[in-house]
Amino acid sequence: MITFVPEPHLLDSPRGRAWPRPPVPAPVRGTVPATSADVVVVGAGPAGVAVASALWHHGVRDVVIADRTGRPCGRFFGRIDRLGQRVLRSPYEHHPGVEGYRDCELLDFARLHWGRLTPTERRQIRMSQAGHRSVVPVDVFDAYCDHLIASHHIGRKTWQARVREVVPEGDAVTVRADRFSVTARHVVLCLGEERREAPDSWWGGGSAPAGVSYWDESVPVGGQCLAVVGAGLTAAHLIAGALAEGREVHWVVRETGERYQCADVNSSFFRPEGRLRFNRVGWSERLELMSAFRRASIMFEFRPLLERAQAEGRLVVHRGAAVKSIGPGVGGTTVVRLAGGGRIAADHVQLALGTTPSIGEGLLPGEALSVRDGWPELDERTLAHVRAPRVSVVGAAAAMVLGPAARNIDGHRVATTRAAAAIAQVLQGGRLPAPAKTAVGV
Ligand SMILES: Cc1cc2nc3c(=O)[nH]c(=O)nc-3n(C[C@H](O)[C@H](O)[C@H](O)COP(=O)(O)OP(=O)(O)OC[C@H]3O[C@@H](n4cnc5c(N)ncnc54)[C@H](O)[C@@H]3O)c2cc1C
Structure with a gap:
């Protein structure tokens, strides 16, 4: 292939x-x-x-x-x-x-x-x-x-x-x-x-605590080590920007691996035959098609950049890692705790959880x-x-x-x-x- x-x-x-x-x-x-x-x-x-x-x-x-x-x-x-x-x-x-x-x-x-x-x-x-x-x-x-x-x-x-x-x-x-x-x-x-906002369980709900920001906020991102949570193109842009500034990045991906695709949506749905396929079925099948064919993914163009950064140790990808909580750590760091028991201490955490x-x-x-x-x-x-x-x-x-x-x-x-x-x-x-x-x- x-x-x-x-x-x-x-x-x-x-x-x-x-x-x-x-x-x-x-x-x-x-x-x-x-x-x-x-x-x-x-x-x-x-x-x-x-x-x-x-x-x-x-x-x-x-x-x-x-x-x-x-x-x-x-x-x-x-x-x-x-x-x-x-x-x-x-x-x-x-x-x-x-x-x-x-x-x-x-x-x-x-x-x-x-x-x-x-x-x-x-x-x-x-x-x-x-x-x-x-x-x-x-x-x-x-x-x-x-x-x-x-x-x-x-x-x-x-x-x-x-x-x-x-x-x-x-x-x-x-x-x-x-x-x-x-x-x-x-x-x-x-x-x-x-x-999309973070679940209440991450820090008890409400606005993000110090050291945590969302992708669409103009908040100064300080420090050398950044953690990015999210599997889509927005996360990829945040990572690419941080790497270009010389930061070390931890990337938290809930899925078992990152997905590279031209678009978030299967391309057939941009064409009449895809719309017809959707139109022909009832509500519950439409819901299934929506969740199966619109999933977070990253443009192919990012792949060489992100793979090189991983090989050089500047980017660490935590795959299959669901966030359990986010809170303050020692020395002004912010700690992301993962469901499997893992833990990432970063100077700043950026959330790109979709829309x-x-x-x-x-x-x-x-x-x-x-x-x-x-x-x-x-x-x-x-x-x-x-x-x-x-x-x-x-x-x-x-x-x-x-x-x-x-x-x-x-x-x-x-x-x-x-x-x-x-x-x-x-x-x-x-x-x-x-x-x-x-x-x-x-
Ligand atoms: C970073 C990013 C990149 C994207 N790139 C692409 C791409 O390359 N190709 C693609 O097809 N899609 C892309 N998308 C998806 C994209 O969001 C949509 O295609 C497009 O922005 C949607 O246009 P829209 O007019 O529906 O929404 P928006 O662009 O969000 O516009 C909605 C407007 O309504 C206003 N509004 C909402 N509520 C109210 C209210 N109560 N009173 C007054 N105003 C209100 C908002 O302030 C906003 O200005 C991207 C999304 C993001 C976040």
Whole structure:
């Protein structure tokens, strides 16, 4: 068997190049939007940008976008840059641009900027054109998102606000944010995912103790010895960053070994046949497919780097090691105790335990939200909540309809196509499909 091991240099695209950026209006602060709109989109990450762009093509222009950060894709690039991630994991075909309309695709955009790309980045474009796996520079993706934001007038519709409540009332939905309320005919929740917190048993619950931080926190990481807990790409970025700074790293992996894969999701689920496989089965089989085919893994490009560090003794991997507790040790160290009796004393511990989809709990009133096994029940045709047909979801929360790829950028495209078309149809005088009783059978 041939083993595919791309070289680590693919991970090193430059960041922060000067792209000819279209003017993106500054986030709106201090003022408030109109009190009514056709559509409110909550969350301006890649999913929210995809939805707003698609609605624009459908002729739906009276849109208010509310986002905690106030900057379209702000949380996405903030997280990526905190980790020092230079390339996306997803290929050129996966982007928040609109399917089925004359719009610039990510690959077209990169080719338009050929002169700015490094030889490695150009080779990746050729790989993509030839139908092979390719990696996309974060810099290119960022400039492309700005292009989408400017060309679909998203910046000027985005308001910095934390949405507290989404209340369906008859033919309308009221969105209550900390600074304003907007009543809309439709709402699309594009809330993304929050970081997964450590179990209470590790230190008794609550915020992390001194010497412990999560992957998405900007906390100074001190000392020479770092322990990283987690088996995914986020953990790999933390480890690579620490090794580059000359630290010694202990890597705690609960599974019996680290897994190298192109994507977290089996690639068939990005294609129609994978979605069909998911659609054909009932709820419990869908749950099984979700756990079997979306598992933490690391891009192949990291493998030579991490294996070399192990061989040189700079990286120690603790495989099959579940964390039992984390607490203070002697001399200002933090001790990770493992279920098998092992113990790691480190200057700092970083946790990369994954993310959990935000499904609208806490926003929608209980009677409007039907939750099953932690997932919202959605109308499969419109991606609207079965008990709130004017509130749709795009992003990770749609995974029990669209399969595990719903949590990735390509899944947002598929969800957007479905949700935006349904909303536009109703706004333009069509009928809202009769609510489905349940999303999918047993
Ligand atoms: C480090 C990292 C790298 C990744 N790389 C890739 C990749 O290469 N390819 C890929 O396909 N996927 C990748 N993913 C998965 C990725 O998270 C998603 O594809 C993408 O970010 C999801 O977009 P989103 O819009 O659903 O969520 P987000 O980007 O998280 O956006 C959601 C937005 O909603 C806002 N929000 C949430 N609740 C509220 C509220 N109540 N009020 C107001 N605003 C709110 C949030 O603040 C946020 O700005 C990566 C994830 C991480 C963490």
